[in-house]
Amino acid sequence: MAEAHDLIVIGGNAGGLSAAVFARQSGLERVTVLERGATLALPGVAGEHGLEVAYGETVTSVDVDGEDLVVATRRQSYRSRAVLVALRTSVEGWSPSIPSVGGDRVHIDRIPTPANDVDVLVVGHTDHAVELTVRLADLGAGVVLAAGGMNPLRLSPVGAQLLNDLERERRSTLLYSSSPQQIGEVDGFPMAYFNDRRTPDLQFDHVVFSSGRRAVGPEHVGATEAALASGRVWFLGTVDETPPDVPSAPGSAIGRALLEAVFPDAAIPPPEPSVRSRHDVVGVTEELRAEHYNATITYFEPTHSDLWVLRVRPDHGSVSHLPGQYASLGLGYWEQRIDDAIESNIDDRWDKLVRRSYSISHRIFDEHGYLADESGADELEFYIVLVPPTPDNVPGLTPRLALKKPGDRIYLGPKVAGRYTLAPVIDPSDTVVFLSTGTGEAPQNAMVTELLRKGHHGPIVSAVSVRQWADLGYLDKHRQLEQRYANYHYFPQPTREADIPKRYLQDVIRDDVFAEQFGVTLDPANTHVFLCGNPSMIGLPEDGDDGERTFPQTVGVVQLLVERGFTLDERKQRGNIHYEEYW
Ligand SMILES: Cc1cc2nc3c(=O)[nH]c(=O)nc-3n(C[C@H](O)[C@H](O)[C@H](O)COP(=O)(O)OP(=O)(O)OC[C@H]3O[C@@H](n4cnc5c(N)ncnc54)[C@H](O)[C@@H]3O)c2cc1C
Numbered sequence: 001m002a003e004a005h006d007l008i009v010i011g012g013n014a015g016g017l018s019a020a021v022f023a024r025q026s027g028l029e030r031v032t033v034l035e036r037g038a039t040l041a042l043p044g045v046a047g048e049h050g051l052e053v054a055y056g057e058t059v060t061s062v063d064v065d066g067e068d069l070v071v072a073t074r075r076q077s078y079r080s081r082a083v084l085v086a087l088r089t090s091v092e093g094w095s096p097s098i099p100s101v102g103g104d105r106v107h108i109d110r111i112p113t114p115a116n117d118v119d120v121l122v123v124g125h126t127d128h129a130v131e132l133t134v135r136l137a138d139l140g141a142g143v144v145l146a147a148g149g150m151n152p153l154r155l156s157p158v159g160a161q162l163l164n165d166l167e168r169e170r171r172s173t174l175l176y177s178s179s180p181q182q183i184g185e186v187d188g189f190p191m192a193y194f195n196d197r198r199t200p201d202l203q204f205d206h207v208v209f210s211s212g213r214r215a216v217g218p219e220h221v222g223a224t225e226a227a228l229a230s231g232r233v234w235f236l237g238t239v240d241e242t243p244p245d246v247p248s249a250p251g252s253a254i255g256r257a258l259l260e261a262v263f264p265d266a267a268i269p270p271p272e273p274s275v276r277s278r279h280d281v282v283g284v285t286e287e288l289r290a291e292h293y294n295a296t297i298t299y300f301e302p303t304h305s306d307l308w309v310l311r312v313r314p315d316h317g318s319v320s321h322l323p324g325q326y327a328s329l330g331l332g333y334w335e336q337r338i339d340d341a342i343e344s345n346i347d348d349r350w351d352k353l354v355r356r357s358y359s360i361s362h363r364i365f366d367e368h369g370y371l372a373d374e375s376g377a378d379e380l381e382f383y384i385v386l387v388p389p390t391p392d393n394v395p396g397l398t399p400r401l402a403l404k405k406p407g408d409r410i411y412l413g414p415k416v417a418g419r420y421t422l423a424p425v426i427d428p429s430d431t432v433v434f435l436s437t438g439t440g441e442a443p444q445n446a447m448v449t450e451l452l453r454k455g456h457h458g459p460i461v462s463a464v465s466v467r468q469w470a471d472l473g474y475l476d477k478h479r480q481l482e483q484r485y486a487n488y489h490y491f492p493q494p495t496r497e498a499d500i501p502k503r504y505l506q507d508v509i510r511d512d513v514f515a516e517q518f519g520v521t522l523d524p525a526n527t528h529v530f531l532c533g534n535p536s537m538i539g540l541p542e543d544g545d546d547g548e549r550t551f552p553q554t555v556g557v558v559q560l561l562v563e564r565g566f567t568l569d570e571r572k573q574r575g576n577i578h579y580e581e582y583w
Pocket of ligand 1: 393442
């Protein structure tokens with residue numbers, strides 16, 4: 001008689017594989033996964049952990065024979081000391097909970113083909129969503145996982161680890177707290193509209209919804225009463241039909257629970273230290289950095305103590321982007337802060353990353369004094385200001401960034417995105433006006449340089465509102481640009497300096513200052529205006545229930561321009577007022 005297996009896992013999904021890996025790590029020799037299909041949900045895991053896998057195996061019964069359990073499939077039978085049923089089935093009639101367009105670019109649980117070199121949004125927060133993300137990344141897709149509501153502690157360990165690896169290698173982007181509100185369609189491609197202002201609309205080649213799944217009960221694998229009564233047939237998660245005394249546990253805990261109950265003599269590793277106790281372990285910060293960071297800060301130049309120009313070079317992947325787009329940077333909550341503010345729940349998230357979006361800036365001149373061409377660069381430039389704590393908000397990222405220096409490591413997200421670009425500027429004789437507040441100048445720098453490099457000959461104005469002269473990180477370079485290009489004008493407007501009247505950008509537009517100073521008129525027929533930074537400078541209108549649009553009480557630039565015949569560039573209709581809000 002063939003020697004019995006220690007553990008048979010039925011179902012090669014993230015939960016089943018996690019239990020199998022844990023059993024191997026606890027010293028069990030013969031651990032076999034029976035998989036119905038031709039691949040595992042997380043390929044690569046079996047080889048790495050020495051698991052045996054039998055593919056194309058559909059289980060028909062689980063029974064007891066003497067000391068062993070016998071698992072019969074359509075092709076053969078296996079003897080084992082314990083069995084874990086890790087199968088899940090789809091929930092009948094499941095449909096996405098958000099409005100979505102249909103068509104052949106929006107799928108439920110299905111991997112689009114071909115999947116290489118396409119941008120795919122996966123929507124979901126469970127192990128199943130992780131499985132879809134890993135498979136797509138392995139096939140060469142650029143994947144964003146919108147996992148609003150995901151609790152990484154509830155994922156199976158193998159799923160959580162693979163997700164972490166994908167992020168570090170910049171092979172997928174994880175939006176932990178974002179879910180799309182709607183999937184629309186623009187130019188034949190799905191467009192995801194998000195529920196938070198931090199995640200602007202993103203367009204994809206495909207969207208894949210991860211459907212609801214449920215665990216299967218004993219009848220699904222033909223488990224006999226004797227098998228269930230043995231206490232050695234376990235289930236991943238509970239379902240209503242499972243008798244209450246049949247052992248089960250969620251994916252994050254099943255391996256340990258099963259082993260402790262059935263194999264108390266195994267070399268079961270001690271539980272991972274809790275976040276709080278990990279906090280105090282020497283070297284753990286270095287370990288977390290190595291686990292999460294994927295890029296190096298190569299340049300960190302303070303304009304003043306609270307305003308920095310920095311450059312970041314990723315270990316992997318490209319930095320190609322269009323001028324005006326943004327990327328995301330992240331640092332661990334474990335990093336020191338420059339202020340002494342304390343975040344609520346810091347102990348719960350202490351080993352996680354805080355991520356924020358940042359427009360990609362541009363260095364304007366290269367080392368030879370020519371206009372810089374960043375298209376072949378291997379790093380990205382950012383222009384970032386320190387945000388101080390307020391009674392309502394403890395800022396997460398910038399107080400940690402404040403303590404960084406060249407050579408330090410950081411997280412750079414793989415996804416460069418944004419429709420705030422020069423795409424709408426088609427005529428090189430058009431007037432292009434950039435208005436920004438503070439670091440909202442970052443994308444404008446990239447776009448101004450691009451226009452000049454491409455020989456745009458219409459007037460270009462870049463105006464920026466700051467508090468003080470010292471808040472202008474690129475002032476000298478813009479002055480040099482003005483000297484070289486007669487069609488370029490830089491117009492910094494400090495609001496708190498004695499030598500210049502206090503004037504906001506709204507006043508500049510209202511009073512036609514560009515016409516008076518540079519002879520540049522704002523004619524909607526041939527002018528594009530780009531607005532970036534503080535939302536109250538921009539002043540977007542809100543749509544009321546009655547379809548009426550109302551502008552905010554504090555008049556913003558959009559209202560002034562609309563009154564002059566400009567139109568807002570929006571999801572459904574392109575216009576000549578383009579904007580990027582920072583909060
Ligand atoms: C698409 C996009 C691009 C962005 N690009 C940049 C950029 O190039 N440079 C940059 O410094 N920030 C940029 N931001 C803002 C950035 O994402 C963070 O919100 C900011 O750095 C603060 O992060 P935090 O975690 O320290 O504070 P948070 O807790 O996120 O604090 C948010 C609050 O800080 C204030 N705030 C946020 N950003 C700024 C800012 N730039 N200037 C003044 N006050 C601000 C607002 O009151 C906001 O409510 C961008 C945001 C978006 C959505």
